[in-house]
Amino acid sequence: MNDIIKIFKALSDKNRIRILLMLTRKPLCVCEIQDILKVTVSTVSKHLSILRDVGFILDEKDGKWVNYRLNTSSKDIAINQFILLLPIYLNDDELIKADNERVNSVSRENLCNIEINL
Numbered sequence: 508m509n510d511i512i513k514i515f516k517a518l519s520d521k522n523r524i525r526i527l528l529m530l531t532r533k534p535l536c537v538c539e540i541q542d543i544l545k546v547t548v549s550t551v552s553k554h555l556s557i558l559r560d561v562g563f564i565l566d567e568k569d570g571k572w573v574n575y576r577l578n579t580s581s582k583d584i585a586i587n588q589f590i591l592l593l594p595i596y597l598n599d600d601e602l603i604k605a606d607n608e609r610v611n612s613v614s615r616e617n618l619c620n621i622e623i624n625l
Contacts (some may be wrong), residue, residue, distance in 0.1 A: 514585055517561040522546065523554045524593065527563060528576070528603050531594050532610045534567075534576035539613045543606055562586050572615060 521545055539553045559565045565578045581587050597603050
């Protein structure tokens with residue numbers, strides 16, 4: 508029962524749900540999530556920590572960034588089901604639609620003012 512309580516606590520915050528739904532679109536770094544949510548970096552980091560500790564997301568180092576992505580291979584059936592169900596129930600929400608548009612246009616290179624050498 509404790510595991511399911513942790514899952515529900517992780518889902519009890521609107522911004523954490525927004526983050527999960529953003530990550531259904533593509534992996535994002537902290538600065539991209541922060542730009543979309545319009546909250547502080549420390550707030551985003553706290554939300555990501557909670558989602559990672561429960562098992563909803565994974566992080567991967569990518570050069571100067573850490574990418575956060577959904578944990579689509581979780582061994583926890585409840586987490587897998589929530590990852591599948593959240594978009595079904597919430598993609599018609601106006602805030603989620605706006606987030607999805609911003610996810611498609613957010614650019615870490617512009618946000619962080621870092622030149623990428625190709």
